[in-house]
Amino acid sequence: xxxxxxxxxxxxxxxxxxxxxxxxxxxxxxxxxxxxxxxxxxxxxxxxxxxxxxxxxxxxxxxxxxxxxxxxxxxxxxxxxxxxxxxxxxxxxxxxxxxxxxxxxxxxxxxxxxxxxxxxxxxxxxxxxxxxxxxxxxxxxxxxxxxxxxxxxxxxxxxxxxxxxxxxxxxxxxxxxxxxxxxxxxxxxxxxxxxxxxxxxxxxxxxxxxxxxxxxxxxxxxxxxxxxxxxxxxxxxxxxxxxxxxxxxxxxxxxxxxxxxxxxxxxxxxxxxxxxxxxxxxxxxxxxxxxxxx
Amino acid sequence: xxxxxxxxxxxxxxxxxxxxxxxxxxxxxxxxxxxxxxxxxxxxxxxxxxxxxxxxxxxxxxxxxxxxxxxxxxxxxxxxxxxxxxxxxxxxxxxxxxxxxxxxxxxxxxxxxxxxxxxxxxxxxxxxxxxxxxxxxxxxxxxxxxxxxxxxxxxxxxxxxxxxxxxxxxxxxxxxxxxxxxxxxxxxxxxxxxxxxxxxxxxxxxxxxxxxxxxxxxxxxxxxxxxxxxxxxxxxxxxxxxxxxxxxxxxxxxxxxxxxxxxxxxxxxxxxxxxxxxxxxxxxxxxxxxxxxxx
Numbered sequence: 001x002x003x004x005x006x007x008x009x010x011x012x013x014x015x016x017x018x019x020x021x022x023x024x025x026x027x028x029x030x031x032x033x034x035x036x037x038x039x040x041x042x043x044x045x046x047x048x049x050x051x052x053x054x055x056x057x058x059x060x061x062x063x064x065x066x067x068x069x070x071x072x073x074x075x076x077x078x079x080x081x082x083x084x085x086x087x088x089x090x091x092x093x094x095x096x097x098x099x100x101x102x103x104x105x106x107x108x109x110x111x112x113x114x115x116x117x118x119x120x121x122x123x124x125x126x127x128x129x130x131x132x133x134x135x136x137x138x139x140x141x142x143x144x145x146x147x148x149x150x151x152x153x154x155x156x157x158x159x160x161x162x163x164x165x166x167x168x169x170x171x172x173x174x175x176x177x178x179x180x181x182x183x184x185x186x187x188x189x190x191x192x193x194x195x196x197x198x199x200x201x202x203x204x205x206x207x208x209x210x211x212x213x214x215x216x217x218x219x220x221x222x223x224x225x226x227x228x229x230x231x232x233x234x235x236x237x238x239x240x241x242x243x244x245x246x247x248x249x250x251x252x253x254x255x256x257x258x259x260x261x262x263x264x265x266x267x268x269x270x271x272x273x274x275x276x277x278x279x280x281x282x283x284x285x286x287x288x289x290x291x292x293x294x
Numbered sequence: 295x296x297x298x299x300x301x302x303x304x305x306x307x308x309x310x311x312x313x314x315x316x317x318x319x320x321x322x323x324x325x326x327x328x329x330x331x332x333x334x335x336x337x338x339x340x341x342x343x344x345x346x347x348x349x350x351x352x353x354x355x356x357x358x359x360x361x362x363x364x365x366x367x368x369x370x371x372x373x374x375x376x377x378x379x380x381x382x383x384x385x386x387x388x389x390x391x392x393x394x395x396x397x398x399x400x401x402x403x404x405x406x407x408x409x410x411x412x413x414x415x416x417x418x419x420x421x422x423x424x425x426x427x428x429x430x431x432x433x434x435x436x437x438x439x440x441x442x443x444x445x446x447x448x449x450x451x452x453x454x455x456x457x458x459x460x461x462x463x464x465x466x467x468x469x470x471x472x473x474x475x476x477x478x479x480x481x482x483x484x485x486x487x488x489x490x491x492x493x494x495x496x497x498x499x500x501x502x503x504x505x506x507x508x509x510x511x512x513x514x515x516x517x518x519x520x521x522x523x524x525x526x527x528x529x530x531x532x533x534x535x536x537x538x539x540x541x542x543x544x545x546x547x548x549x550x551x552x553x554x555x556x557x558x559x560x561x562x563x564x565x566x567x568x569x570x571x572x573x574x575x576x577x578x579x580x581x582x583x584x585x586x587x588x589x
Contacts, residue, residue, distance in 0.1 A: 013448075020444065042479075043479045044449035044451030045448070045449030045452060046449075092477065135450050143322070149353065150347075176473060176476050177348060178542035179505060180545065205477075205478060246479065247481075250548060251550065251553055253550075254550060258576075276557065279578065283578065283583055284582045285581070
């Protein structure tokens, strides 16, 4: 099966040919298949945002290739508008992209622009608002700029979801969301993949979200893709990740700590439940200990 | 920063809120009551972490602490100065430094060191003092090597460190961080948290807003806001021992605390709540190992 997204030896330099030249990408390779959730992690400044801006043609490849849904991003005749309908981008702090006075209008802006009829627009807005947990009746007539930061974020995300793109790129989607909203939102992202067969690219510094969601992970370092693997493979290498300015999720850190103390536990665990099970296997948790202890 | 240090044993008031209400769009058809009667007292040298779901009033509260917002009702005092009194405005802004989530909104200059120098320069400091403060602040956030770069060419995390440097260069007695680590990578977060701990150790009062529960455990006091009121107020251990209550409030406990709680349910001698990875590893190592495992 051909990948929906392919990046080959991609290089990018900002302000090329000026004294302020900054090399951002120096050889990135990546392949994503239909229906995958792939996470891109890397320290700040490693080129993650530059990379994803290539995926809907905001930046064209200077060197190397990018193919998205069969389209060559180097092609000067590329249908950029068409591409942007298929690749939805949700940037860091998308709330800065809001401009309509009322919540409902802001979310409807994209679908209306694509000439969909009233009923279809309304349906899509309602569905998109449901996906981010904003009640349609409660929020559609609220003033956009009187919302809290987190609520604005949801509105902005709903605006992209209403376009029903095939590939969704999330740059730090849960940044600024409270734990409940954040966990609801991660569940929704998973549903977009499971139910709508969307392909998801997730850029995040939050290793807990990445561990919870990603099928595979690419690690970027100084503009290069240096590691690739399943979440389990990558997060079992906590020491290596830490040397890159990253880390394993907290439960993984606990398991690594135990391993460090000479206890042979598995270190490739991603969730609290998995860690509990492994600890139950390695330690004697019988009640009798409690009695003698007390 | 010696002037920020309270003398031993003496408790000095830094921030006092007396039944503070704040309503946005009060004259419009959809007024939003963001704060509904907050009474709060913070001593000099405390490290307070504010948590709460989106829309609970955290950022609104933060903006009252250096008079960016004034109460619709009630009073806010910073070191005894009422924020409603215009003649205290400059003194209040010198006392309380603010760092917000999105660094781009706080960066104004075209060169890193000029941006950091902007605040202290406006205080009318002599050039040498200014130079020293800027270099010191950039060293604390580890951005000295980038001092001549244009800020817009930096990564989000690097920009945030520049903003923090700008706030530190003012040597405020109190620093308010509104989700300042939200955009940073794990190491960047650790660096900022270590910087904050270091400032706290020097006597700076810290008010930090975060959605990361594992960061909230770093404070000396955790305050939970819900619908514009204070729902919980205590030490991290007191607050994070109430998992169910926190979940009702849209929050959670850190993964490591959840893990400890589950082990405690199976083995009541296992202590709970545990707040850090190190603590959890330490306690697990006290448990007897199953036969055939370990080594």
